[in-house]
Amino acid sequence: MNIKSKLAKGGAVVGAVAIFATAGMLFDNFVRTAATQMLQITIADISKGAEVAVWDATKTLDDVVANNAAICMPGFVESVRQTMQRSIYVRQIVVENDYGVRYCSGLEVDFDYRILSDELPIPGREETLAAIRPLDSDVSLLRITHKVDENRTISAFVYYAPILATGQLPGIAGWGDILRVEFTNGVSLLSMGDRRRFDFDQPDRSHIYASALAGDIPIRVMGSVPIEIVRAQYLNMYLGVLGIALLLCGGGLVAVWQRIERASAGITNLEHAIKKGEVVPYYQPVIDLSSGKIHGSAVMAKWEKPDGKILSGDIIVPYAQASNIMDMLLISLLKQTACDMAALTDSHPDILIGVGLGEIRFYDEAFVRKVGKVLSRCNIETNRLVFEVSAFPKLGKKSVGRKAIMRLAKAGFGIALVAATPRQIDLKYARALRAKVIWVQGEYAVGLDHLADSAGEMGIEICAHGVETRVQLNELRQTDVHIVSGDLIAPALKVNKFFEMLSLLNGAGARKNGDGKTQTSTSHGTQDKGGTRSAA
Template sequence: MTLLAFLPVAAVDHVLDGYVKARETGNLQVLVDAITHDAQETVQDGVQSLRRILANSPSLCATTFLQNVGAELGANPFLRQVIVENDDGVQYCAAFDQTVRYRTLSENLAIPGFTETLSVVTLEGRQTPLLKITQSFGRDRAVSALVIASPMLLREAMSLTAEIDYLQVALTSGTSILLRGDAAVEQEAERGDYLFARSFAGEIPLKAEAAISFALVRADYSPLDVGFNVVACFLGMLTLVLAIQYARKADIAVFDLERAIVAGEMKPYYQPVINLKTGKLTGCEVLIRWVKKNGEIIPPGVFIDYAEMSGLAIPMTLSLMEQVRYDLEDICRQVPEFKVSINLFEGHFRDGSIVDDIQSVFEGSGISYRQLVFEITERRPLDDKAAANRVMTAMHKLGVRIAMDDAGTGHSNLAYLQTLGIDIIKIDKIFVEMIKDPRTPVPVIDGLIAMARELDIEIVAEGVETQEQALYLRARNVVFAQGYLFAPPMKLSAFLVLANALKPVGHESNLEPGFAVA
């Protein structure tokens, strides 16, 4: 325990690294947010200029039209050209009375809430791309305004970007508008070598992302190291005193976890999984809680990491499965399509005993193998891929299905989906939270959905908390969802009441009222 006195000193670099990462990542996020906001305002101004030209011009390419174009060019500093052409690209007229030669770099993308479309072009003899805002006119004419993509990047005030290793402004379809540095930096950011930030424009299909070397920004904070070390020496003694007090008084000592498992204090809580199209209950995810004898409920974040590190996650999961069998056996027998999802840990795929545990608990029970879904999280890497593959193959032979929890957020980089035979992906709450309006696309979610469809993998959305999120997902044919919009994780008694109200899908007419299984 005396070693605790030295922890603050040893932790100086770690603490300062965390501070620098949080502060500089925040600064980087402010930058990319400013870039996308600036681009959005430029496009909106370009749309308004285009609309004023058309509203005030009785016909195209006439004297009044060209005068209106000139007036907008003078009033809008970011408007560079206005062109009238047909569907084949034949130009009828343009500002400055000249033929505009340009090259199209992207497809036309719709701007949500606008009748105009957006694409990227470059003028002949110039390298900097422009955004082309196009409005159809009549049956075969189109009027386009060419505007600067991100004016703030051209101003001298943007000297801050000189230190940035990677900066890209692009359409959400992937077409790059501006690129500085090496795009490979984005992959290196996952290893912690770079700080990374991304921003999406709210009303136009455009994004910006940037990265900066962590070592570079960390060097600017070296004077703080001395001050931190002085403070750490004082904190060392204070830490020792507090540690002694904690060991004597703490209610949640880690060495008490094994006793809690044996005493049956690790309890399953059930969060419903809902069919977004029918509103019916289709299953549940089993989540663990430490319910102490005095009624205090300890959330899993307090003990899960220790359980994994100590190996206690394996007997803890076995105890949980035994309780699930007892709790849900009758429901699963009455509703063959009801699905029960249980979380596994990285250690289960190294140990391999999970397959025997599944058989010993569920063989011959009212819960069939095909009703079981076992979730593996992305938040911890599967270091031994061969062992994991053997375990998952054995699980598939039993008939159970395997879900990838927290898809896209952790170590697996989605390669598990094909290499390990994943049946279901669960879209993480951090992505679902990006949905603000059912009509505004969220590219990262749309990408996950498209990938799952391509691989014929089922989708479950987690963390659904608003009606807008549910509508967005349902519109994209995501059928299954869970979250506080429907219900939080709950004790068995409350879950059975909800199950009775929602009437699970499948053989509903054969269900006994009340699902009285406890």
């Protein structure tokens, strides 16, 4: 009996330890998943507020200019005040010259400020965006400036994040110790907490984190919360779950597991989808407008769900980053892309494939070696792939990132510099990185011809990427740049559709059947190995 009693007690202790350990593990996974999703929603709300504020300012400026033929003449100030009353976000409107001499303003109060950043373009608009700080305040504002004539500008001022104007961080962000709001070129608008405690470029499991862009506005919001604080906020839930687990054992564990599964379904399903091949590359054609032929393509990730829905990379990537399966996603896409494009090696050797991996992965030598193995197995040369690198900020000559990118270039991979405007491009820097292509997206009117001429002398090609509107297309027509891509030109296509379009526009080529068999094609039709012929 004593032995049985000891064994029973020992079994009870082992069982209790196992229950504690299992409950703790499940609880930690649940906390990370649920809190990360909550933080992502909060950060997205902050960035959305910045976007809405900027667009409200542009509309207010449009109304002021449209309703007042004479700037700063009698009646102008009263008209501006009435317009400001209809605006939710605009705090002040000022008319001044390029030297800061003020002519008039909507509110007759002292409003002196210093400028914190360069002027940044607003996509699809003539206005520019800059950060300023009033001399009597510690809070930065956004200045949206419209050029009235050669000597005068009219500017509207808004909070960079109206939701933060109360001084209280919303939602789960209020738990955290790090929040950053900045322009995409790195100029800081708000920096809370010690930035050394967490590196957003090289995240670890000590924090949960999230980031979001303000739509087309060049503003990024990032936040993180230490995992210890998250666990403490969920402590009562943990004790309840542990009590149920101790009382009900198996039943309690099953209930907790189902709850965890439901909370993390998005991430778990994505991992399964990658393994099952549901996440596939789509190919957006890059068109040479001078010849009408396909010049290359940009790879985009799409999740083709069993219910027929298709999710874009904007949804997939945040889930993959949050669950640390980004490498799995990228390798899967590269493997499929390389095997898809291997069919074009002989028929279309000049077609280049643009891939955005995220520059942080260039620093990982093991990841770069995996990429090389994938390409060698699929019989595709490294020079067929072009990896995207941001043109700003520049990487120092001795930086880890610069050395990693140079290793890729020496290995034969193509490098493409990506910039929002021609003014962000430094051709000496591009040549130092051995860039093959410069992708300009968003603004094409100013400086593109000069950039194209100078880049052409260096053997660097200019591509206008992200052409979404006819305004952008009309801007391009005024330049000599004819290599373009974007939804207005051609949408992202599945591999079969891309091959069909390539065959139609470029002549002889190769494509794949739905069952994965390679076909040869001519300008008149296609024929598979069984002899069946169909119209191209």
